[in-house]
Amino acid sequence: MSGPNGMLYGGDEIGALVFDPGHHSLRVGYAQEDTPKADIPAVIGVGPATHIPEAEEKVPDGNVTQSNTKKDELRYYIDVTELHVPRPGMEVQTYMKDGQVENWDLFEKMLDYCYSKVIRSPSEHHPALFTEAVWTTRPAREKLAELLFEKYQAPAFFLVKNAVLAAFANGKSTALVVDAGASQTSAVPVIDGYALVSAAVRSPVGGDHLVAQAKHMLNNMHIQMLPIYSIQSKEVIRERERARYTLKTLPAGLTHTWQQYMLKRQYEDFVHCVAHVSETAYDDRSAASVPGLHYEFPGGYHQDFGPERFKLSECLFEQSLGAPHLVCAAAGACDADARAALWGAVVASGGGACATGWLERLAKELAGRAPSAHRLKVTAPPAPAERRFAAWIGGSILASIGSFQQMWISSQEYDEGGKGQLERKCP
Amino acid sequence: MADILDILDIEHPGASEITRDSIIHGDKVKKKYVTTKAVRRPEGMHREVFALLYNDNKDLPPLLPTDTGKAYKQTKAKLGMRKVRKWVWAPFTNPARKDNAVFHHWKRASDEAKEYPFAQFNKQVSIPSYSESEYNQYLKSEDWSQAETDHLIDLCQRFDLRFIVIHDRWDKAAFRDRSVEDLKERYYNICSILSKVKTNPWSNTVTMVNGEKRIYHYDAEHERKRKEQLKRLFDRTQEQIDEEQMLLTELKKIEARKRERDRKTQDLQKLISRADSGNSTTNNQANVTNEAAMPTNTVSNIVRRHDRKLHKKKLATQQRPVRTVETVTVEWSGIKFPEARGTGVWLRSQRMKLPPGVGQRKTKAIEQELRLMNIDIAPTPTEAICKHFNELRSDLALALDLKNALASCEFELQALRHQYEALNPGKTLSIPPSICNTNADGEAKPLGEIIDVVGSPGALNSTI
Numbered sequence: 066m067s068g069p070n071g072m073l074y075g076g077d078e079i080g081a082l083v084f085d086p087g088h089h090s091l092r093v094g095y096a097q098e099d100t101p102k103a104d105i106p107a108v109i110g111v112g113p114a115t116h117i118p119e120a121e122e123k124v125p126d127g128n129v130t131q132s133n134t135k136k137d138e139l140r141y142y143i144d145v146t147e148l149h150v151p152r153p154g155m156e157v158q159t160y161m162k163d164g165q166v167e168n169w170d171l172f173e174k175m176l177d178y179c180y181s182k183v184i185r186s187p188s189e190h191h192p193a194l195f196t197e198a199v200w201t202t203r204p205a206r207e208k209l210a211e212l213l214f215e216k217y218q219a220p221a222f223f224l225v226k227n228a229v230l231a232a233f234a235n236g237k238s239t240a241l242v243v244d245a246g247a248s249q250t251s252a253v254p255v256i257d258g259y260a261l262v263s264a265a266v267r268s269p270v271g272g273d274h275l276v277a278q279a280k281h282m283l284n285n286m287h288i289q290m291l292p293i294y295s296i297q298s299k300e301v302i303r304e305r306e307r308a309r310y311t312l313k314t315l316p317a318g319l320t321h322t323w324q325q326y327m328l329k330r331q332y333e334d335f336v337h338c339v340a341h342v343s344e345t346a347y348d349d350r351s352a353a354s355v356p357g358l359h360y361e362f363p364g365g366y367h368q369d370f371g372p373e374r375f376k377l378s379e380c381l382f383e384q385s386l387g388a389p390h391l392v393c394a395a396a397g398a399c400d401a402d403a404r405a406a407l408w409g410a411v412v413a414s415g416g417g418a419c420a421t422g423w424l425e426r427l428a429k430e431l432a433g434r435a436p437s438a439h440r441l442k443v444t445a446p447p448a449p450a451e452r453r454f455a456a457w458i459g460g461s462i463l464a465s466i467g468s469f470q471q472m473w474i475s476s477q478e479y480d481e482g483g484k485g486q487l488e489r490k491c492p
Numbered sequence: 493m494a495d496i497l498d499i500l501d502i503e504h505p506g507a508s509e510i511t512r513d514s515i516i517h518g519d520k521v522k523k524k525y526v527t528t529k530a531v532r533r534p535e536g537m538h539r540e541v542f543a544l545l546y547n548d549n550k551d552l553p554p555l556l557p558t559d560t561g562k563a564y565k566q567t568k569a570k571l572g573m574r575k576v577r578k579w580v581w582a583p584f585t586n587p588a589r590k591d592n593a594v595f596h597h598w599k600r601a602s603d604e605a606k607e608y609p610f611a612q613f614n615k616q617v618s619i620p621s622y623s624e625s626e627y628n629q630y631l632k633s634e635d636w637s638q639a640e641t642d643h644l645i646d647l648c649q650r651f652d653l654r655f656i657v658i659h660d661r662w663d664k665a666a667f668r669d670r671s672v673e674d675l676k677e678r679y680y681n682i683c684s685i686l687s688k689v690k691t692n693p694w695s696n697t698v699t700m701v702n703g704e705k706r707i708y709h710y711d712a713e714h715e716r717k718r719k720e721q722l723k724r725l726f727d728r729t730q731e732q733i734d735e736e737q738m739l740l741t742e743l744k745k746i747e748a749r750k751r752e753r754d755r756k757t758q759d760l761q762k763l764i765s766r767a768d769s770g771n772s773t774t775n776n777q778a779n780v781t782n783e784a785a786m787p788t789n790t791v792s793n794i795v796r797r798h799d800r801k802l803h804k805k806k807l808a809t810q811q812r813p814v815r816t817v818e819t820v821t822v823e824w825s826g827i828k829f830p831e832a833r834g835t836g837v838w839l840r841s842q843r844m845k846l847p848p849g850v851g852q853r854k855t856k857a858i859e860q861e862l863r864l865m866n867i868d869i870a871p872t873p874t875e876a877i878c879k880h881f882n883e884l885r886s887d888l889a890l891a892l893d894l895k896n897a898l899a900s901c902e903f904e905l906q907a908l909r910h911q912y913e914a915l916n917p918g919k920t921l922s923i924p925p926s927i928c929n930t931n932a933d934g935e936a937k938p939l940g941e942i943i944d945v946v947g948s949p950g951a952l953n954s955t956i
Contacts, residue, residue, distance in 0.1 A: 078597060078598070080596060220593070220595070221593065221595070257657065259654065259657040259660075262660055262661070401722040401726060403656050436725075436726045436728070438726065467608075468588075468610045468613040470610065471588035471589045471610075471611070473593070475591050478591050492650065492661070
């Protein structure tokens with residue numbers, strides 16, 4: 066903190082941490098930084114402790130968190146370097162459900178990992194700011210506060226709705242935030258930094274749905290998607306030729322959930338590379354006119370994808386489930402006085418908004434639907450990383466603002482008022 | 493240099509002992525400027541060229557730009573003279589917080605501890621408060637229970653009177669759903685009641701004007717209506733919007749046409765009154781004013797009816813190429829000769845000079861008429877001749893204008909007749925002989941009919 070009157074650009078950093086738990090990944094990092102320190106998949110591998118690869122025995126304090134309470138110990142494998150290794154008996158579990166933390170034991174493991182391996186600093190030193198979905202229930206919020214204060218001894222804690230933070234990350238306090246997440250897409254109106262809970266709408270069409278569609282499409286095209294870990298070597302072949310590869314010898318007893326998870330990552334990669342949102346509703350002729358995109362599958366098979374790229378992403382813009390419809394519904398549910406401001410600041414965030422052409426399509430569809438009396442403006446940060454991490458970045462901004470430092474729920478307040486004050490203090 | 497001389501065992505003549513002087517003024521001793529005799533500039537050589545060739549040392553000018561000035565030496569930065577100011581990870585308390593929570597941040601070690609600067613931004617809206625007895629005494633309402641009112645005031649405090657957010661967070665499970673206007677109405681009502689009975693210092697609804705309290709009055713009914721309108725505006729379908737847009741453009745067109753017609757009738761009025769004053773017969777006067785008043789009415793009526801019809805037709809069918817009525821511009825006629833002249837002596841013939849406003853063509857036409865009447869173009873300007881000559885020419889000009897107007901009306905009429913026949917093939921439009929007049933003596937015609945001529949295109953159109 067410096068400057069003429071002790072205020073440098075209104076910022077004052079107090080070493081706070083920002084956690085942004087999502088369905089696809091958990092973002093964690095220091096406030097005032099522009100990107101999270103880590104982006105960890107929101108799944109945890111749970112395997113028997115009996116099997117420990119030798120390489121890790123040498124480093125007992127490696128990236129493995131151990132729970133040494135019971136005899137039949139379980140090991141928790143977190144983050145890609147641990148998780149993506151084929152281990153017999155390792156089940157993949159997620160702690161998220163419907164935008165909220167559901168399995169708190171697993172989530173604790175995740176937080177342990179964050180503090181010890183990512184932040185590498187004791188939790189008592191850092192105020193923690195968490196993001197939450199707009200529809201997070203009261204018990205879940207209170208449970209989180211309890212966890213942070215009682216287990217992690219955090220000096221201060223705060224909860225903010227991720228839509229509000231995404232608006233902040235775009236420099237807006239009033240915005241209509243479209244969050245294209247992994248499990249769902251939502252549209253939340255934000256007025257003066259408060260999310261309008263009753264006007265928020267969501268649909269289950271998200272990144273995961275797109276991945277499922279990709280799987281379906283590839284099945285229909287009779288293209289086999291092999292997980293990358295199963296390939297020992299592959300030969301260079303011509304386009305559309307049969308793949309020639311040798312399989313790796315894998316340990317027996319790989320769990321179904323893990324295999325499915327790895328395959329899903331593979332499909333995600335495919336979607337990420339190939340899927341392209343067309344600017345207008347899908348139309349064979351215009352889609353065919355765009356040059357195809359080459360993709361090589363893990364097995365070595367490769368081919369050009371032309372109109373399929375556009376057809377694939379059409380599922381994101383279905384009539385009543387797509388983002389444009391959600392935006393209209395959310396705006397329609399708001400007070401008439403607020404609508405003009407909301408239409409003027411439609412902010413897109415989330416990983417789904419990074420898809421090529423997604424934002425343009427949204428803008429175009431909204432232009433057709435928005436009342437003509439309003440000025441419509443659809444914005445999103447230009448860089449894909451900033452879109453994906455919009456909520457985290459907003460949290461990073463908020464937690465490092467000088468005038469925010471009075472808002473934290475401190476541990477003293479928690480001790481006095483209990484978790485009941487959470488509803489009042491974190492609207 | 494001295495070292496080399498020492499090695500080579502050569503006696504250095506100038507080697508002097510180190511003295512206090514040589515240390516302090518060591519630099520200055522070395523600097524010996526060799527002043528050579530100034531070379532004279534050859535005759536005819538430019539000073540600049542000479543300066544390039546010969547400087548003080550008679551050196552050649554450098555091939556490369558060199559930088560030997562002392563500028564940088566003098567302003568040498570004094571680095572490493574002072575220590576860096578230290579930063580410390582220091583605890584601080586924030587007076588804006590009610591608990592005395594201690595957070596840490598980086599600050600300069602040298603900065604003295606002062607109040608947390610961001611605490612000054614901790615501003616809150618002042619919300620009225622009331623005790624239970626006060627509530628029972630003043631604030632009772634059949635529509636609102638006390639619990640509900642308390643909830644409202646609590647939310648107002650929490651969300652700083654952001655009523656849209658308050659409405660969103662309203663406890664719909666415990667209380668019935670209320671509109672933003674309901675909430676606002678209740679809140680401002682409480683404010684005004686409490687500010688009357690109490691002398692509370694909350695200021696956001698009470699303003700002092702000339703030492704007298706003014707309470708903000710919230711007009712809920714008006715706000716509700718306004719919002720209803722706003723909602724209707726937003727809920728329009730695309731067809732409705734398009735239709736409205738279309739109607740607006742139509743309206744603009746119609747208004748333009750109407751203005752056009754108004755101007756025409758006005759011009760005609762002028763013509764009439766002018767011609768009338770030219771006739772200056774008293775019995776005609778009353779007649780004409782009657783007539784003049786009446787036609788404008790009928791014309792505007794026709795225009796309105798015509799507009800409406802046109803409108804319906806346009807809604808029903810695609811716009812047909814209806815020939816718009818050409819403007820018949822009738823300028824003000826007659827010539828006004830300026831009376832008063834400048835001071836001093838002037839010739840009377842000056843009075844007969846046409847004023848500069850009269851155009852070339854008109855002048856020519858008048859002269860032509862005069863020639864036809866065998867009148868001298870420049871008669872002897874006696875007093876009487878001047879007057880009569882001017883009057884004559886003014887009347888001539890008016891007659892010409894009327895003739896022109898008649899001709900253009902005639903043309904209009906014929907054009908519309910052709911249009912009518914084109915649109916309704918096989919039919920012919922019989923024009924009543926009272927209108928149809930081709931013998932072109934405008935002055936002889938009754939004045940009302942001239943107006944009818946102009947009014948008729950509208951009437952004709954409306955019958956199509």
